[in-house]
Amino acid sequence: QVRLVESGGASVQPGGSLRLSCVGDGFYNYALGWFHQVPGKERQAVSCISSDGLTITYSEAVKGRFPISRHDAEATVYLRMDNLKPEDEGVYYCEAEFNRCRTDDREIDYWSQGTQGTVAE
Numbered sequence: 001q002v003r004l005v006e007s008g009g010a011s012v013q014p015g016g017s018l019r020l021s022c023v024g025d026g027f028y029n030y031a032l033g034w035f036h037q038v039p040g041k042e043r044q045a046v047s048c049i050s051s052d053g054l055t056i057t058y059s060e061a062v063k064g065r066f067p068i069s070r071h072d073a074e075a076t077v078y079l080r081m082d083n084l085k086p087e088d089e090g091v092y093y094c095e096a097e098f099n100r101c102r103t104d105d106r107e108i109d110y111w112s113q114g115t116q117g118t119v120a121e
Contacts, residue, residue: 002110006094009115014054016119020079020093022094022112029095031078032070033057035105038090040041045078047079048101057101061087082119091100 004027006019020034022061033048047068048057057066062081070077077094094112095105 002030002096004094004096004110004112006092006112006115009092011118011120013121014085014119016084017094018081018084019115019116020081020092020094020115022077022079024075024077024094024096027077027096027110028072030098030109031101032068033075033095033097034066034068034079034102035054035093035095035108036088036090037093041100043093045103045105048103051099052102055101057103084117084119086119089117093118 003025004022007021029051031050035043035048036046037043049068049070061100067080091114093114095108096110097108
């Protein structure tokens with residue numbers, strides 16, 4: 001059982017930054033990542049880092065702006081969100097899946113509760 005608790009959602013202006021944190025319990029053999037959801041749409045994969053930290057993936061929409069990192073000693077995965085755009089607004093979910101990254105939300109093993117990020121003037 002993997003338990004994930006995230007924090008860091010806030011309201012920022014376009015061009016601003018946020019850092020999301022997700023503290024886990026028991027995720028050492030799991031890939032960790034983040035999904036984004038807007039009202040009326042399915043969750044979309046944003047970024048993922050493999051269990052060994054050697055493989056990282058990003059969606060085209062956030063590549064170069066949202067670096068992901070994991071710190072297993074702290075049982076934490078981070079998503080740094082820079083140069084935020086209005087289309088980045090929505091709920092962000094931290095997730096864990098065994099061993100390798102997956103982009104289909106039906107294949108995710110564990111989810112956090114979600115945190116809202118708002119991008120507005």
